[in-house]
Amino acid sequence: MNADAPLAAPLSSTASFGPPDDPAMDRVVAWLHEPARRLHGMIRQLPGFASLRYASLSVYDARHDMLWAFSCHSDGVGAPDVTEVEMTDVPSLVLLADSHEPRIVNDMAAFGTEGRFHTSGARNSDSRSSMTAPIILDGHFLGFVIFGASVPNFFTAPVCETLQTFTEAFGILIDRARALSD
Numbered sequence: 001m002n003a004d005a006p007l008a009a010p011l012s013s014t015a016s017f018g019p020p021d022d023p024a025m026d027r028v029v030a031w032l033h034e035p036a037r038r039l040h041g042m043i044r045q046l047p048g049f050a051s052l053r054y055a056s057l058s059v060y061d062a063r064h065d066m067l068w069a070f071s072c073h074s075d076g077v078g079a080p081d082v083t084e085v086e087m088t089d090v091p092s093l094v095l096l097a098d099s100h101e102p103r104i105v106n107d108m109a110a111f112g113t114e115g116r117f118h119t120s121g122a123r124n125s126d127s128r129s130s131m132t133a134p135i136i137l138d139g140h141f142l143g144f145v146i147f148g149a150s151v152p153n154f155f156t157a158p159v160c161e162t163l164q165t166f167t168e169a170f171g172i173l174i175d176r177a178r179a180l181s182d
Contacts, residue, residue: 024181025059025061025068025181027177027180027181028059028068028174028177028178028181029059029068029070029080029082029177031177031180031181032057032059032072032173032174032177033070033072033080035173036055036057036072036170036173037072037073039072039166039169039170039173040052040055040072040073043055043162043163043166046162048159049159049162051149051150051151051154052147052148052149052154053073053126053127053148053149053150054071054073054126054127054130054146054147054148054149055071055072055073055145055146055147055148056069056070056071056072056144056145056146056148057069057070057072057143057144057145057170057174058070058085058143058144058145058146059142059143059174059177060087060097060141060142060143065086065087065088066084066085066086066087067084067085067086067087067093067143067144068082068083068084068143069082069083069084069085070082070083093132093144096132096134096144097134097141097144099134100134100136101134102131102132102133102134102160102163102164102167103131103132103133104129104130104131104155104160105129105130105131106129106152106153106155107128107129107152107153108127108128108129108130108152109128109152126148126150127148127149127150128149128150128151128152128154129148129149129151129152129153129154129155130146130147130148130149130155131146131147131155131160131163132144132145132146132147133145133146133147133163133164133167135167135168135170135171135174136171137168137171137172137174137175142171142174142175143174145166145167145170147163
């Protein structure tokens with residue numbers, strides 16, 4: 001998708017509704033945080049990927065039609081700050097999940113239209129470009145991974161191809177976390 005498509009800012013920047021109240025999802029996020037943080041660190045060590053400063057993981061809870069979003073920065077410490085986001089509150093993410101295709105914003109400075117809920121947050125983030133990739137495993141939507149780069153136009157075709165492979169790895173982590181929490 002292109003930069004003209006609607007985009008939610010990194011989900012962890014949306015208003016928090018307090019700590020998750022679903023013990024199963026709480027366990028999923030608690031287990032996921034450290035391996036997701038390490039995975040982001042591995043990506044940043046790849047040649048040419050040092051500009052990839054941000055990664056956020058959003059785990060989809062189909063029972064409640066919710067996303068449980070948290071940052072998984074490689075340099076982060078402590079427990080993640082988890083934000084609950086109702087999918088129906090962000091129609092652009094519903095469309096993105098249905099499309100199964102990543103959305104690229106080449107320059108956050110030119111992103112969005114005024115008055116949209118996430119536009120100012122996205123423009124004011126430390127990222128200059130972003131990629132939001134739906135996580136699909138065995139045909140099932142599991143959530144999103146949002147990558148942010150400190151430079152515009154970072155998400156070239158080869159970069160996106162590499163990040164799609166890592167998106168699949170995030171999906172395997174989510175699947176594993178869910179299995180462990182059952």
